[in-house]
Amino acid sequence: MKDWRYILAEQRGTLLALALFLLMFTIYVTNHPAGFTPNVVTTAANKGVILALVAMAQCFVVLTAGIDLSVGMVFILANCLGSYIIAGSAIEITLGLIGVMAAGAACGALNGLIVIYGRLQPIVTTIATGAIFFGIALWLRPYPGSEPDFAADLADALTGKLFDTVPASLVFLAGVIVVVWIPFRRSLIGRTVYAVGSSDQAAYMSGLPVRLGRFSAFVLSGFLASLGGIFLTFITYSGEASLANGDNYTLFSIASVVLGGVSLYGGRGSAVGAIFGALAFRAIGDLLFVFDLDPLWQPLFQGIVLGLAVTLGAARLFQVRNRLELFN
Amino acid sequence: MGETPLFRMEGISKRYGGVHALENASLTVHAGAVHAILGENGAGKSTLIKIMSGVVAPNEGRMFLEGEEVSFADPAAANRAGIVCIFQELSLIPDLSVADNIIVSNPPTRFGLIDHRAQRRMAEEALARAGGEDIHPMAMVRDLPLSRQQIVEIAKALARKPRLLILDEATSALTASDVTRVFEVIKRLRDEGLALLYISHRMHEIAELADECTVFRNGHNVESYQQGAKTDNEVVEMMIGREYSHVFPAKPTPPPADKPPVLELKNLSWTDRLRDISFGVRPGEVVGLGGLDGQGQRELLLAMFGVLRSVEGEIVVDGRKRTIGSPREAKSKDIGMALIPEDRKTEGLMLPMSVRDNLSFAALDRLTRFGVVDRSTESADIERMMKLLAVRSDGTAIPVAALSGGNQQKVVIAKWLMISPRIILLNDPTRGIDVGTKQELYQLLRRLADDGAAIILYSTDYDELIGCCDRVLVMYDGAIHAELVGDEITEHALVGSALNIDSAQSDTAFASRAQ
Numbered sequence: 001m002k003d004w005r006y007i008l009a010e011q012r013g014t015l016l017a018l019a020l021f022l023l024m025f026t027i028y029v030t031n032h033p034a035g036f037t038p039n040v041v042t043t044a045a046n047k048g049v050i051l052a053l054v055a056m057a058q059c060f061v062v063l064t065a066g067i068d069l070s071v072g073m074v075f076i077l078a079n080c081l082g083s084y085i086i087a088g089s090a091i092e093i094t095l096g097l098i099g100v101m102a103a104g105a106a107c108g109a110l111n112g113l114i115v116i117y118g119r120l121q122p123i124v125t126t127i128a129t130g131a132i133f134f135g136i137a138l139w140l141r142p143y144p145g146s147e148p149d150f151a152a153d154l155a156d157a158l159t160g161k162l163f164d165t166v167p168a169s170l171v172f173l174a175g176v177i178v179v180v181w182i183p184f185r186r187s188l189i190g191r192t193v194y195a196v197g198s199s200d201q202a203a204y205m206s207g208l209p210v211r212l213g214r215f216s217a218f219v220l221s222g223f224l225a226s227l228g229g230i231f232l233t234f235i236t237y238s239g240e241a242s243l244a245n246g247d248n249y250t251l252f253s254i255a256s257v258v259l260g261g262v263s264l265y266g267g268r269g270s271a272v273g274a275i276f277g278a279l280a281f282r283a284i285g286d287l288l289f290v291f292d293l294d295p296l297w298q299p300l301f302q303g304i305v306l307g308l309a310v311t312l313g314a315a316r317l318f319q320v321r322n323r324l325e326l327f328n
Numbered sequence: 329m330g331e332t333p334l335f336r337m338e339g340i341s342k343r344y345g346g347v348h349a350l351e352n353a354s355l356t357v358h359a360g361a362v363h364a365i366l367g368e369n370g371a372g373k374s375t376l377i378k379i380m381s382g383v384v385a386p387n388e389g390r391m392f393l394e395g396e397e398v399s400f401a402d403p404a405a406a407n408r409a410g411i412v413c414i415f416q417e418l419s420l421i422p423d424l425s426v427a428d429n430i431i432v433s434n435p436p437t438r439f440g441l442i443d444h445r446a447q448r449r450m451a452e453e454a455l456a457r458a459g460g461e462d463i464h465p466m467a468m469v470r471d472l473p474l475s476r477q478q479i480v481e482i483a484k485a486l487a488r489k490p491r492l493l494i495l496d497e498a499t500s501a502l503t504a505s506d507v508t509r510v511f512e513v514i515k516r517l518r519d520e521g522l523a524l525l526y527i528s529h530r531m532h533e534i535a536e537l538a539d540e541c542t543v544f545r546n547g548h549n550v551e552s553y554q555q556g557a558k559t560d561n562e563v564v565e566m567m568i569g570r571e572y573s574h575v576f577p578a579k580p581t582p583p584p585a586d587k588p589p590v591l592e593l594k595n596l597s598w599t600d601r602l603r604d605i606s607f608g609v610r611p612g613e614v615v616g617l618g619g620l621d622g623q624g625q626r627e628l629l630l631a632m633f634g635v636l637r638s639v640e641g642e643i644v645v646d647g648r649k650r651t652i653g654s655p656r657e658a659k660s661k662d663i664g665m666a667l668i669p670e671d672r673k674t675e676g677l678m679l680p681m682s683v684r685d686n687l688s689f690a691a692l693d694r695l696t697r698f699g700v701v702d703r704s705t706e707s708a709d710i711e712r713m714m715k716l717l718a719v720r721s722d723g724t725a726i727p728v729a730a731l732s733g734g735n736q737q738k739v740v741i742a743k744w745l746m747i748s749p750r751i752i753l754l755n756d757p758t759r760g761i762d763v764g765t766k767q768e769l770y771q772l773l774r775r776l777a778d779d780g781a782a783i784i785l786y787s788t789d790y791d792e793l794i795g796c797c798d799r800v801l802v803m804y805d806g807a808i809h810a811e812l813v814g815d816e817i818t819e820h821a822l823v824g825s826a827l828n829i830d831s832a833q834s835d836t837a838f839a840s841r842a843q
Contacts, residue, residue, distance in 0.1 A: 207404030
């Protein structure tokens with residue numbers, strides 16, 4: 001009967017993120033000196049897609065009511081590894097891509113195993129493993145660089161435009177949603193991830209594969225962070241073990257997830273929301289450039305927008321009738 | 329019922345630590361019948377069904393399904409065998425839709441992905457069987473009222489095609505019209521040949537539904553009988569039958585009735601969990617809260633202590649109407665209220681911190697001068713408390729986690745005595761502590777009352793209510809159902825009124841048979 005109402009309620013966070021993104025992006029494009037041209041959009045899209053992939057990675061873990069502080073480091077590790085092995089002949093490049101994705105998934109698997117069998121909190125686990133991942137990245141690339149036979153053609157194709165209009169990176173991102181997110185959302189594993197984040201006791205009592213769900217969330221997180229790393233390699237043509245970059249992407253991914261309407265308490269939200277959150281977050285950051293403001297203002301401005309968005313999300317606390325529940 | 333029973337368990341024992349939750353219990357369940365389980369708080373009913381449904385494993389004993397021996401590693405294994413339990417605490421996942429919850433663990437798939445359309449059909453079918461046609465399958469469970477959630481829970485169980493369905497207090501959250509519908513569902517399922525195990529404290533429900541009943545007491549099945557073969561009184565007697573194991577201090581003559589109450593509640597209500605509660609407590613009085621577990625006793629204590637929001641009605645302290653907005657206000661000097669919480673480990677103590685720090689928390693504002701803790705006053709007060717309660721601890725610098733349960737509880741109580749409270753609320757303070765410490769606490773409560781404190785004691789242990797209290801208010805369904813004063817406080821009266829049986833009638837019957 002009124003199915004659309006329920007769909008609307010469920011997708012509220014995602015739609016709000018979309019609205020925020022459209023608002024910010026409209027302001028950005030209308031004030032950009034070059035206007036709404038394929039080049040402007042492609043540049044913005046490339047930057048946005050990297051963060052969107054890392055935010056998607058964060059989203060999987062946040063849905064289980066955890067937090068992954070190693071996504072930025074997996075991302076950097078994938079970038080450094082990719083700068084070595086995504087090179088050479090077509091077959092070598094393919095194997096290289098598979099290798100980087102497998103490495104990312106393995107990083108996630110390590111996190112998952114420690115969290116599940118070591119019974120450590122995700123936040124502590126991923127601080128530790130994140131440092132290790134960064135150490136490996138630094139060992140791979142003590143100085144920024146790349147291989148002479150780097151897959152520049154593939155890089156240009158994926159960061160360029162399709163038919164001279166549509167940014168290829170956005171098409172790639174849409175592909176990731178179709179190939180990864182939608183099957184995940186419609187599988188028992190995906191349902192388990194939401195259930196674990198919502199109430200792990202009820203999930204267990206309902207006979208869901210709780211451990212497998214949590215493990216899959218971490219593996220998918222590592223996998224998506226590695227996709228982000230591959231994209232970074234494609235844009236920069238090189239690998240760089242930058243601590244600042246890794247930390248920034250970790251924190252920005254959390255901000256994007258929150259902007260995208262994914263609940264840090266777990267069980268609510270979607271990766272599509274996280275993607276819009278990431279794109280919105282990027283647009284907010286870029287706004288200052290088109291207004292010719294000092295880039296020093298960027299963190300302050302991003303912080304204010306994030307603060308406002310989160311405040312709106314916390315409004316439900318006013319409905320709590322038992323104050324003890326405020327602490328849960 | 330000569331054929332092989334559907335389910336049989338024998339010699340089942342389960343221990344938690346040193347406590348026997350079940351000891352050598354047995355049960356036989358037949359298909360096409362409703363089997364009711366009766367018993368007091370802590371009689372072992374919930375452990376029994378947890379074992380049957382694979383949540384916990386028994387220490388000893390065997391279970392048979394249609395004559396074959398079975399054991400369940402987890403709830404999923406029990407489900408596969410056709411045993412499905414509807415638990416008292418909901419097992420629904422709040423952030424998933426109704427349909428997702430009903431078909432949660434084995435949804436229909438197409439090309440390896442969940443087939444939402446087929447799932448929705450199955451969910452609608454199950455909802456219809458459970459009497460919940462009005463519930464939209466796409467609604468989020470968290471947005472449904474509790475009574476609707478309970479229906480979803482039943483639908484979820486039915487969707488698993490059970491052969492043995494266990495309903496644990498399945499009607500506790502339902503409105504009267506919902507109960508009628510659920511009863512129709514249960515009767516229909518029985519006629520379809522299901523075995524149903526029905527756990528309820530409501531005697532009239534059992535009278536209406538059950539074919540066979542089994543009474544549990546102290547972790548053991550006392551007797552099984554055909555419904556209707558025993559009177560309510562005989563059933564209550566079977567449920568009691570315990571010996572007194574505690575020694576209680578003598579009760580003094582109660583304070584004169586014209587002495588003004590220090591605390592008075594007038595028509596206190598909160599959501600649908602507390603309804604029109606009015607009573608007063610005078611200094612020197614120990615007032616008990618009785619009734620079955622979960623009838624609003626905990627919420628009542630929290631409401632008085634300022635934890636609940638939008639509480640309706642009046643709280644009057646010393647004849648003045650007060651609004652208590654937080655525990656901080658409740659403990660302030662002119663109210664002087666203390667609450668010994670239910671769970672000492674989460675709400676009472678900061679486990680890793682020292683005994684000393686834990687003792688000072690509630691009284692810190694009284695111990696500080698110009699914002700700095702006055703160490704010498706603090707030490708003197710702590711010394712006094714450690715002596716008063718005879719806390720056995722290796723000094724006050726060790727973490728409170730290192731103490732035994734009984735001594736931890738003493739620290740929680742001592743912490744609140746540091747503020748010299750005039751009104752002391754206790755939420756089941758002796759649960760899980762040893763007999764020796766219990767008796768020390770009984771003495772302490774009486775001494776505090778004699779010194780002029782007003783005490784409200786909620787206890788799940790009927791002996792304690794009988795031994796400690798001058799008056800007992802029995803709660804049922806969020807309201808005060810009966811008030812027992814002095815000699816009226818008997819185990820029989822407590823159990824009778826807790827079960828909502830007409831107590832006057834059962835008292836006379838009990839008295840006439842006792843002669």
